[in-house]
Amino acid sequence: MDWAYFLQQLINGLTLGAIYGLIAIGYTMVYGIIGMINFAHGEIYMLGAFHSLITFLICQAAGISGILPLTLLLMLFVSMVLTSIYGWGVERVAYRPLRGSFRLAALISAIGMSIFLQNFVQISQGARVKPMQPLVEGGITLMESANFDVQLSYMQIVIIVLTFVLMVVFSLLIAKTSLGRAQRACEQDRTMAGLLGVNVDRTISTTFVMGAALASVAGMMVTLYYGVIDFYIGFLAGVKAFTAAVLGGIGSLPGAMLGGLLIGLIEAFWSGYLTIEYKDVATFGILVLVLIFRPWGLLGKPEVEKV
Amino acid sequence: MSSAFASTRTNGSEVVKELAFFAVVALLMSVMILGVETVDRPTGLELAVRWDLVLIAIGSTVVGRFALIMRREGMSRIVQALLITVTAVAVFEMFVRFRDMDDRWASPVVLDMAFGSVLSTVVAIAFVAIVFAIAYFSMKEKGAVEVDESAKLSSKIQLVYRSNTKKIGLVGIIFFIIFPFLFGENRSAIDLATLVMIYIMLGWGLNIVVGLAGLLDLGYVAFYAVGAYSYALLSQNFDLSFWLCLPLAGIFAASFGIILGFPVLRLRGDYLAIVTLGFGEIIRVVLINWYDLTGGPDGISSIERPSFFGLADFSRRVPEGSVAFSDLFGMDYSSMHRLIFLYYLILALALVTNFVTMRLRKLPIGRAWEALREDEIACRSLGINPTNTKLSAFAIGAMFGGFAGAFFATRQGFISPESFTFLESAVILAIVVLGGMGSQIGVVLAAIVMIGFPEMFRELAEYRMLIFGAGIVAIMLWRPRGLLSFRDPTILLNMSQKEKVAGELK
Numbered sequence: 001m002d003w004a005y006f007l008q009q010l011i012n013g014l015t016l017g018a019i020y021g022l023i024a025i026g027y028t029m030v031y032g033i034i035g036m037i038n039f040a041h042g043e044i045y046m047l048g049a050f051h052s053l054i055t056f057l058i059c060q061a062a063g064i065s066g067i068l069p070l071t072l073l074l075m076l077f078v079s080m081v082l083t084s085i086y087g088w089g090v091e092r093v094a095y096r097p098l099r100g101s102f103r104l105a106a107l108i109s110a111i112g113m114s115i116f117l118q119n120f121v122q123i124s125q126g127a128r129v130k131p132m133q134p135l136v137e138g139g140i141t142l143m144e145s146a147n148f149d150v151q152l153s154y155m156q157i158v159i160i161v162l163t164f165v166l167m168v169v170f171s172l173l174i175a176k177t178s179l180g181r182a183q184r185a186c187e188q189d190r191t192m193a194g195l196l197g198v199n200v201d202r203t204i205s206t207t208f209v210m211g212a213a214l215a216s217v218a219g220m221m222v223t224l225y226y227g228v229i230d231f232y233i234g235f236l237a238g239v240k241a242f243t244a245a246v247l248g249g250i251g252s253l254p255g256a257m258l259g260g261l262l263i264g265l266i267e268a269f270w271s272g273y274l275t276i277e278y279k280d281v282a283t284f285g286i287l288v289l290v291l292i293f294r295p296w297g298l299l300g301k302p303e304v305e306k307v
Numbered sequence: 308m309s310s311a312f313a314s315t316r317t318n319g320s321e322v323v324k325e326l327a328f329f330a331v332v333a334l335l336m337s338v339m340i341l342g343v344e345t346v347d348r349p350t351g352l353e354l355a356v357r358w359d360l361v362l363i364a365i366g367s368t369v370v371g372r373f374a375l376i377m378r379r380e381g382m383s384r385i386v387q388a389l390l391i392t393v394t395a396v397a398v399f400e401m402f403v404r405f406r407d408m409d410d411r412w413a414s415p416v417v418l419d420m421a422f423g424s425v426l427s428t429v430v431a432i433a434f435v436a437i438v439f440a441i442a443y444f445s446m447k448e449k450g451a452v453e454v455d456e457s458a459k460l461s462s463k464i465q466l467v468y469r470s471n472t473k474k475i476g477l478v479g480i481i482f483f484i485i486f487p488f489l490f491g492e493n494r495s496a497i498d499l500a501t502l503v504m505i506y507i508m509l510g511w512g513l514n515i516v517v518g519l520a521g522l523l524d525l526g527y528v529a530f531y532a533v534g535a536y537s538y539a540l541l542s543q544n545f546d547l548s549f550w551l552c553l554p555l556a557g558i559f560a561a562s563f564g565i566i567l568g569f570p571v572l573r574l575r576g577d578y579l580a581i582v583t584l585g586f587g588e589i590i591r592v593v594l595i596n597w598y599d600l601t602g603g604p605d606g607i608s609s610i611e612r613p614s615f616f617g618l619a620d621f622s623r624r625v626p627e628g629s630v631a632f633s634d635l636f637g638m639d640y641s642s643m644h645r646l647i648f649l650y651y652l653i654l655a656l657a658l659v660t661n662f663v664t665m666r667l668r669k670l671p672i673g674r675a676w677e678a679l680r681e682d683e684i685a686c687r688s689l690g691i692n693p694t695n696t697k698l699s700a701f702a703i704g705a706m707f708g709g710f711a712g713a714f715f716a717t718r719q720g721f722i723s724p725e726s727f728t729f730l731e732s733a734v735i736l737a738i739v740v741l742g743g744m745g746s747q748i749g750v751v752l753a754a755i756v757m758i759g760f761p762e763m764f765r766e767l768a769e770y771r772m773l774i775f776g777a778g779i780v781a782i783m784l785w786r787p788r789g790l791l792s793f794r795d796p797t798i799l800l801n802m803s804q805k806e807k808v809a810g811e812l813k
Contacts, residue, residue, distance in 0.1 A: 037581070047340065054339045057354050078339075085335050097784050104523065105787035107580070108740045111733050112779025119773040124341050124360075130352060235729065239588065242581060277596040284585035291578050292570050 004145040009272040010265070015156045015225065017264020018163035022218040023241035024248070024256035025170065026087075026211025032187045032251035033207045036103065039110035040090045041215060042238020043117035047086050048216025049229045050121060051079040053132055056223075068135065079220050080213045086117070087212025091205055114234075122231040129230045132223050159221045166217060167257055170210070174253065183207060187251070236280070240267075243287040249300020258298060322376055326369050333368035337361045392439045475748060483654055487647045494646065499762050501650045501718065505711055506758045508657035510738040510750035512707030515664055517736065518745035519673065520700035521680030522572070523580040526587025527735050529567075530560040530705040532594065532727035534712025539607040539722055540600070549613040553713050560709025561702040568701035572694050587732055594724040606723025613717045615648065649718050656714060660707045661747055667703070676700050734758075737779050743789025752790050756782075 023045050030038040055078040059065045094113040098106040139153030174180035182203045185193035194200045222237075223229050240263055248259025263283055270282040296302040342361040345352045374386045483504070490496035509531065516524045534556040541547045541555060571582045594601045601607065614620050620631055631640070638644075667673040675696045679686050683693055716722050738757055742749030757778075761771050782790070 051339055053352075054343050054345065054354075057345060057352055058343070061354055082335055082339060085332060089332070089336060094780055094783075098787055101787040104517075104740055104744070105783050107523070108737055109780045109783035111737065112776045112783065114776070115730070115733065116773060116776030116780065119770075119776060121340060123769055123773060125345055126347075128347060130345055133351065239581075239584065243585070246578070246581065278592065280592050281589050284589050287585050288571065288582055291574055291582055295574060295578060 002145070002148070004143050004148045004150050005272065007143060007150045008148070009268045011150070011152055011156060012272075013265035013268030014261060015159050015264070016268060017244075017261035018159050019218045019221055019225075019260075020237070020241050020244045020263050021257040021260025022163055022166065022214045022221075023237060024244040024260045025167075025253060026215045027242050027245040028248070028250055028253060028256040029183075029207050029211050031245070033183060033204055034095065034099070036095070036106055037110070037242065038090070038095075038208070038211070039107060039238075040094065040114040040117060041211065042234035042236075042241070043114050043121075044083060044087050044090065044212045044234075045215040045219045045222075045237055045241075046121065046229070046231060046234030047117065048079050048083040048212075048219025049223045049233065050125060050130075050219075050231075051082045051216065052076075052220035052223050053130055053229060055079060056132070056135070072135070075220055076217065079216045083216030083219070084209045084212045087208045087215075088205055090117075090212075091208035095208075096201070096204075118231055118234065125231065127231065129228050132227045132229070134227055135224055155225055159225060162217065162221070163257075166214060167253075170214070171253060173210075179203070179206060240280075240283055243283055246287060246297055247290050249297025252297070252299045255297055255299035322373075325376065326372055329372045330365050330369050333365045334361065337364035388439050392435055395438050396435065472748065479748065479751060480658065487650055492643070494643065497643070497646045497650055499759060501646070501653055502762065503754050503758050504650065504653040504657055505715060505718075506735065506738060506754040507751050508653060508660050508711045508714075509708060509735045510742065510754055511657060511660040511664060511747060512704050512711065513735050513739050514704075514742075514745065514747070514750055515667070515676075515707070516700055516704035517739050519664070519668065519680065520676040520697055522697055522700065523736075524583045524701075524704070525580045525729070525732055525736065526583035526585070526590075527704070527708055528727045528729070528732040529583075529587040529590040530564060530708030531712040531715070531731070532590055532724075533560045533563050533705075534709030535716040535722045535726075536594065536601060536607070536712075537709070538713035538716045539610045542611045543607065549611065549713070549717050550616065553710060556713035557706040557709040560712065561706040564702040564705030565698060568698045569694075572697040572701065584729065584732070587727075587729060591724050591727055594727070601724075604724060606721060606725075607716075608721045610716050610720050610722065612645065612720060613649070613652065649714075653711075653714055653718075656710055660710075663703075663707075664747065672696065672699055741779070741782050741789055746789065749790050756790075 023041065026041050026044070027038060030036065030041070052075040055075045056065065056071065059071045059074060065071050090110070090113055094109040095106055098109055134155075136153075136155040136158060139151050139156070141149050142152050143150040174183060182193065182198045183206070185196070185198050186200055186203045190200055193203075218237075219229075222233070241260065244259035244263040245256045246259070247262060248255030248257070263286070266282060266286060267279050270276075271279045274282075290297065338361060341364055342357055344355040344357055346355050374389070378386050483500075486500055487497060490500075509527070513524065513527045516522050516527070537556045537559040538549065538552040541552045542549065547555075567583070567586050571579060574582065595604055597603070668677070675686070675691050678689075679691065679693055679696055686696075687693055715726070719726075734757065738750055738753045741757065742751070742753035757775070761775055
């Protein structure tokens, strides 16, 4: 066995998994609080990628793209803020009016929202693939073997570290702040939380906004990492991230991250050792297997069916 | 009522604040995606600024929000009058357009007519003003009560619909049967009707799964694809005729339904939705990558067109040993014959789907589906096997998807994985849910709204899907239970209770 190759796939898989994990958190938080799949979440991630790309182009036009840390911070900030508003808008338009209605209605309106956002970006920004020049170049050579050098690029370090930091920040946010307490309260019993003075509407809005902010970071990292984006990237990434959320146990934050990492690793190893064409099939296959044998996921709690 | 209402009325400064808030939101949402365009240049991406679009976005958001505030404050007369005016203009536009439907690419007729000359502009403005005035003054200021009344009106429509379902269905069937005689010479009308009919059939097929059995299937297009590819492959590799392949395609699709359904049907609703979505994608990925069998992304072309029940052929040059359709009936050759035949074929297939569904609803298995949809635990305690019951719904729904797929393949003569994307599944599901789950006539209505109207506005090609997406959201907000919400059980213990339950369900 070629350990160098294995190590390289491991690094790639972890990077990819970090990105999936960030998107998956949005799914898991929304599902936790309103018990519904946010179908437009993939498009939010796509919008994050576009916002960061355009921010970069504006920086370039303004002549400050030479100062790398400033550019990256600006991209992160602008993309998080603007994309969050889209997350807020999705909740406000497609979910809030239908909250009391039956479940399928909200799902369908979210699918409509997803189609709308996709075509909105396609029309306003064009259908062609948008290239992005690499900003963070170079890397560390971890291991040199006869025919293969194991590379850990600086970009990969940035992605993994940033994901880790965001994970810690959001876990603390949910565990320690009053906002997090309100969220956990709404998750357990929305009516009761409302009776006890929690602003349920605002809490749900905030959940969507937080999910969108994390997805926008994922979108920005994909823009920097792969260097190409288009209006269609949201769909597949969204489905895979949802798979990750289910795999980790929907409703559980660490579960989403773990699921994301696992999906990333599976995809990297599958395309590294088996066929690259069928890597999506592998992901969905895993999803089916998990749902059959452990529907509550790796870290989730099994749901008790009540009459 | 009015005094209680007055106290909730917002004052002017609050309205301004609210409008300002939404203006800022619109600005932030549009400033980059709309305001800055990324242009491809040989040197890389460049930016082009489009402030006008941002202004339009902000303007329309503020106006829309203002309309909503007016409505909330009980001053809905202006909003309604505006809506009626816009609808009148749109209906007029559609009326003019329908007279010559082949000219789909023309720009909006109304605009051309209105701004053609000074006189016509004056006339157009006067027309709009008169419609607005009539609409405004013919309505009473109703305030908050208005909401109740519109609900009452819609339940009245429901009642009329319910008591006349059979008649409405019959009129619909007769209309669809004589349709080719009305538009016989209009190629695009027949094409469009055939397309709508395909979706009606798919909607009816999916209705068994979603509407009757209550299983959320987001990958229905997979069965459609299985049906289409099984016909295409059987006809190309084994030279089997369409009439032999049609049942085979249904059987293949149904077996795929069973294979997929068996492991996953124990899952709860949302999980089932995602698994079926995944399955739909798997089928598509396999179709793209299994180049030797399916031709990959290139698809399969020159698929055999159907013959007239194996008796006669529709092509101009008839192959050796078969008869031309036009000769068989002693008519002149016309390329329309095949189109009209295809139309009747899909009409027949769709009606079979409908008939079978209606019969199944009255059989024990149909009753079990509906019972399962309402309460799974109760069903289990009464001895219904949920997995087998769901599996039968899944397989029968899949079978009709397979039939529709075989028809699609023979109509197009060309299939590729591109025709079987998730979007198709979403469209079919949207038709079922918009129609009102379980309602057969609702599916027809929704298919016409969702497929027919967008096809008519082809000139808006690139905006079509945008409007489609927004339309789904709007219809869902307007009628969350579908255009014809019709989800009460087929049978109740005491039939006289039916109306009462229907009233409560509303």
